[in-house]
Amino acid sequence: MKERKPGHTYLKRLFLAFYIPFAVNIPLAAYGWYMGIWPDLKAAEALGQAARNLILVMVLVMTWAIWMVFQVMPKRKDTYASWRITIMEGGRSLCYAAIYGFFAQVPILLKLYPGFGKGLADKRILWASGIYSAVMLLLLLWNGILRIFLTSRRLRLRTRVIMVLAMWIPVVNLLVLLHAMRLVHEEYDFECYKQSVRNVRAESDMCRTRYPLLLVHGVGFRDLRYFNYWGRIPRELTRYGASVYYGNQEAFATVVYNAGDIRKKIEGIVEETGCGKVNIIAHSKGGLDSRYAISMLGAAPMVASLTTINTPHRGCRFVDYACRLPEGLYRFIAGCFDRGFGRFGDSHPDFYTATHQFSTDSSCRFNETVPDVPGVYYQSYTSLMKDCLSDPLLWLPYLLIRAVDGANDGLVTPESAMWGDFRGIVTNRKHRGISHGDMIDLKREDYRGFDVVEFYVKLVEELKNKGF
The missing domain is CATH 3.40.50.1820 (Alpha/Beta hydrolase fold, catalytic domain)
Known part of the structure; x- marks a missing residue:
């Protein structure tokens, strides 16, 4: 299998750790930038309104472009991975990202929102951002679940039925999903190993x-x-x-x-x-x-x-x-x-x-x-x-x-x-x-x-x- 570079992996995870909370809170971030609340108010005023607007548009476009690539284009992690298992493993990654996003919202709600809200004349932006983040994370989660559900061969009918029945039960649905994600990751590693063996045996008449x-x-x-x-x-x-x-x-x-x-x-x-x-x-x-x-x-x-x-x-x-x-x-x-x-x-x-x-x-x-x-x-x-x-x-x-x-x-x-x-x-x-x-x-x-x-x-x- 393709060798993974630890440094590259850590940088990617570090980037996603900051990117996902930012991407799902775009309304809040955009409002704060536009109003000059962040970054430092004096520095923002020095840029001028036109410059701030241009930078805001560029950040939003870049954020959305990365988000669409992250959602649509699964990255092939291993040389021996077929498109089926690449899509499947990509679904697992999306599920993990969505779960992390939901948990990341907790400190944002508890720490950032109250302090940020004191400076807002219209606090409805907090509700708008909260709804936006919930919708975006749910789309991310269901994208991942559907990829797993439709592409995995190791998820048996019983597991699929349990996933459907448990989806509306808090905590239980998370445990069932984590179990399914573990199974598909095992399937991914197994399929990559099988393909690597086939490549080695390509000219074999065993x-x-x-x-x-x-x-x-x-x-x-x-x-x-x-x-x-x-x-x-x-x-x-x-x-x-x-x-x-x-x-x-x-x-x-x-x-x-x-x-x-x-x-x-x-x-x-x-x-x-x-x-x-x-x-x-x-x-x-x-x-x-x-x-x-x-x-x-x-x-x-x-x-x-x-x-x-x-x-x-x-x-x-x-x-x-x-x-x-x-x-x-x-x-x-x-x-x-x-x-x-x-x-x-x-x-x-x-x-x-x-x-x-x-x-x-x-x-x-x-x-x-x-x-x-x-x-x-x-x-x-x-x-x-x-x-x-x-x-x-x-x-x-x-x-x-x-x-x-x-x-x-x-x-x-x-x-x-x-x-x-x-x-x-x-x-x-x-x-x-x-x-x-x-x-x-x-x-x-x-x-x-x-x-x-x-x-x-x-x-x-x-x-x-x-x-x-």
Whole structure:
């Protein structure tokens, strides 16, 4: 990042410390100058009225010009800062300036105004200046808030809702705003760091594996053209030399049916590239689909490695309880899903069977009949939510699974996700934790203590170093 000169920074802050109170009290300052109250009355009289008027106009024009530049043109602090985060960080600076301006008004009101007012024939100028300063500072504050609100990716929906609800509550609104400002500053530093890393890796082929990557999605989603299941991950992998393909299997078909689609996809990749094999990275149910394709449909000779992410290899006890619902009710729910995903693009949706395959009994039978194939490298990862507030989309299944099965990622427990060479539980030291959806960059958000895109870069780099 661009080196900041301490002396320059201190001078800028010192300038703003005097400039902001002056700029928002222009009516008071202009009146005082025009009337010759300040500077020294004798010196002001010696200048003459015309000279005083000219100087006043020049000061006002300069003050307004600086104010407009300060409001409109955010300064790029770091070489690696994009315009988005520059505008965002500029919003944070505007908020700090506005907060400082409001606090700076206190000594002005308590000390300057009373003493100044004794010399005024018309004290209405004090009211005019007070209203003017309040309006100017509020405009400054809302300019900053809107920049933060509209450009930040780290402010989650919950934080944005709290900001809106708390805006009319004194003190609380300030605390919420300070929290948001801290988050966007962390986002700014993170984005600058990421860009600096990209620049260093510009000519890198760290993700250029021997065999292409096949990304296999989980249940309930499709590989769509305009909404990538894997978020920002594929673009970053290709940036560093990876060759990426997608499974394109159905959202709610059975394991057996989807495994057939995956085998056909593998054959197509091998034929297209002449590479001989692929590395599969599969999320959630995609791991089961891939295992079946490898072990039961003859895809093993064309697969170098299988990495499963948050895959329920041993099922979920919560599904055991769900399967106890009245048969008629369960099939009615399944029919609704099948009709919906049929319109979504599935040609063979089977919600009833696909969900029953997540039960512990079904998973046990699956593992007995679908053994790992020697010569294929199997590894697995999983993650954990800290509590039900970690991910608003998965709070209910998290609580239900927590009650019957223990800690989980919102859908899968670590014990169920362990398969082959288990590489560990992905989490962070923050309150949020990492959910089932976070592991595929579902929300395109960056979380403190976890960089999902970098996680996959390192994962693929390790596959390359292993010779895959």
